[in-house]
Amino acid sequence: MPTPHIAAEPGDIAPDVLLPGDPLRAKWIAEEFFDDPRQVTGVRNMLGFTGTVDGRPVSVMGTGMGMPSMSIYATELVTHFGCRRLIRVGSCGAIQPSVELHSVVVAAGACTDSNINRQRFDGFDFAAIAHHALLAAAVAAARSAGTAVHVGNVLSSDLFYPPINGQSPLELYAAAVRMGVLAVEMEAAALYGVAAQHGAQSLALCTVSDQLVHERFLAPQDRERSFRTMVELALATLRDAGADA
Numbered sequence: 473m474p475t476p477h478i479a480a481e482p483g484d485i486a487p488d489v490l491l492p493g494d495p496l497r498a499k500w501i502a503e504e505f506f507d508d509p510r511q512v513t514g515v516r517n518m519l520g521f522t523g524t525v526d527g528r529p530v531s532v533m534g535t536g537m538g539m540p541s542m543s544i545y546a547t548e549l550v551t552h553f554g555c556r557r558l559i560r561v562g563s564c565g566a567i568q569p570s571v572e573l574h575s576v577v578v579a580a581g582a583c584t585d586s587n588i589n590r591q592r593f594d595g596f597d598f599a600a601i602a603h604h605a606l607l608a609a610a611v612a613a614a615r616s617a618g619t620a621v622h623v624g625n626v627l628s629s630d631l632f633y634p635p636i637n638g639q640s641p642l643e644l645y646a647a648a649v650r651m652g653v654l655a656v657e658m659e660a661a662a663l664y665g666v667a668a669q670h671g672a673q674s675l676a677l678c679t680v681s682d683q684l685v686h687e688r689f690l691a692p693q694d695r696e697r698s699f700r701t702m703v704e705l706a707l708a709t710l711r712d713a714g715a716d717a
């Protein structure tokens with residue numbers, strides 16, 4: 473039976489899911505990395521695909537942008553389709569000078585300016601963290617592949633554009649910069665909150681597409697190269713992390 477936002481049958485979606493924001497990225501990942509990919513859903517053009525990688529079933533589905541959208545898809549994937557390990561493969565804007573373009577930020581934790589996890593956590597501040605086995609496997613896989621990663625906090629923001637005219641993102645995120653947060657993106661805290669709420673495992677990987685300190689930004693054709701490296705890292709993570717760890 474489908475859910476309001478995913479027109480698939482239970483069994484159509486694998487326990488392991490990659491989650492890009494952009495549904496066309498989901499299609500690209502399925503075509504580039506999966507054997508025998510098939511589209512399993514397309515409600516609102518939020519495309520999802522299932523195939524195999526090295527003989528193991530895996531799915532990929534777009535989540536859209538922002539925490540409400542991520543929450544909808546992640547919740548339905550976990551509660552209705554039995555998904556157990558969810559890895560966001562997204563992009564982010566670095567707010568530390570040493571976090572360079574093309575590198576991958578592994579979100580050990582996700583701070584947020586959103587109220588979304590407080591609503592899940594009786595009004596308290598939830599420490600939104602990656603699942604330890606996925607995190608450890610990602611860091612180990614990056615090391616053996618020679619992929620440049622930065623491991624630490626991200627800030628999941630509701631706002632892409634600062635609320636005050638003329639304010640820069642770095643002014644808006646001054647406290648996060650001071651407290652060592654690596655990068656800003658818009659979904660990880662919600663993914664971690666949903667996973668904790670429903671007992672699933674999750675991790676967010678984000679390529680640095682924007683270097684906000686140095687004001688350098690990847691061109692669209694350069695994004696694909698970093699995205700490929702990150703997807704390889706996510707698939708190695710799923711392969712190497714014990715499913716029940």
Ligand code: HPA
Pocket residue numbers: 563564565629631632656657658681682684
């Ligand atoms: N802000 C928020 N999300 C992002 C950014 C950013 O600068 N870059 C990529 N995702």
